[in-house]
Amino acid sequence: MSEYTLDTTGLLCPLPVIRTQDRARTLAPGDVLVVHCTDPGALNDIPAWCRINGHQVLETVDGDNEVKITLRIGAID
């Protein structure tokens, strides 16, 4: 199990979700992905995407100018 980061800063919905989805496909179950975003909507959308696709949100951080979402890849993708 490894940890990876994904930079989606500057992208608006739904691109942070698409980039997360595409990156998740390349990872193995149990891997951790830390996604950095500037679109605050990602705080809703990436967790929603995780719930319907079997991934686990470990942490969300809503900073002043950046949102950070840490997720663990599930077994489905």
Next chain:
Amino acid sequence: MHYTGWFQEQPQLAAARCHHELSGLVEFVPMKRALNEHCPAPRRAVALISGGLDSMLAALVVQAQGVHVEGLNFFTGFCVEGHTHAIRSTRQKMPRRNNALWVAEQLGMRLHIIDVIEEYKDVLLKPRHGYGANLNPCLDCKSFMVGKARQWLEQNGFDFIITGEVVGQRPMSQRRDTLPVVARESGAHDLLLRPLCARLQPPTLPEREGWVDRERLYGFSGRSRKPQMALAAEYGIEEYAQPAGGCCFLTDASYASKLRDLWQARGEKRYELDDIMLLKVGRHLRPRPHFKLIVARDAGETRYLQGYRGHFAHLEMTSHGGPLTLIEGEVAAGDFELAARIAARFGQGRNADSVSFRAVMADGSERLLSVVPLSPNQVPRDWYV
């Protein structure tokens, strides 16, 4: 998988949902797989999910018949999303959610969001069937998306495609004479099921094969939303995104005008993603053919445009509170004064004798300048794009 929302409160459909779960365990089989007579795997359908009510109901109606449904959502770059509106500070009470994801979660189904930005350029720039009232190539767009769904279906071993189309709902792509065009040009043919108006159409393969019960599909037609709202109420759905027509910027007259201006200024129909995103933000004024200003309308837009400072010449107001202004085009040093006088109109110093700016050229070089703001009648209406 953990399902939340509406499905948990609908026992009869939750049972169907459990049946769907099995399909996730079924070994991959091609589209035309034979049914096992003793334990038939549930049929699998892929639904185009826009995030609006019609596509939500279409997927739900088929789910309710025990079919495993997964959603597809295509991102063209022109999709209207709450987040785009939420760039503006004044609109931050709007729900910050992707409606397609929200629908998928309500229905307990997987959603695949697909980036079609590059491929979509051909659809928009060279539509075989032309444009609607603005720059909306609705018929080509629908055929393109159903065609992409057909490709996805073939790659993933699904059985048929679902859309939320209703006969007569939309003036271009959802007419009695254009629905067959979508089926034909997408290559989906009779694998395309439109559950909300299926009873008004010839039976499709899923109906003829008994994968779905035609009697439990619908015959909606026309522009009225009442039948869909009644069906939603029947299913106990109280919340849904505003339906039909509002999901694409290309149907918006103001947006279309800005896109036409972009093409005219470039001398050709061409765009990149950043171009079309910036058309959604700020006031756009073109005082001279060779440059355009994008003036943020509030702090939220200024914050968003700040991300583009490295790519554009821009003006930052230093003497007063005011918006960030990007300058797009081959701007010469002499153009900065006019640009600054216009930008000064939109800051707190609009009535001051002088407003100061830090002007940054596209190459990063800077200079300070002070200007007299233009008065309202010095900004001709036709400068506004």
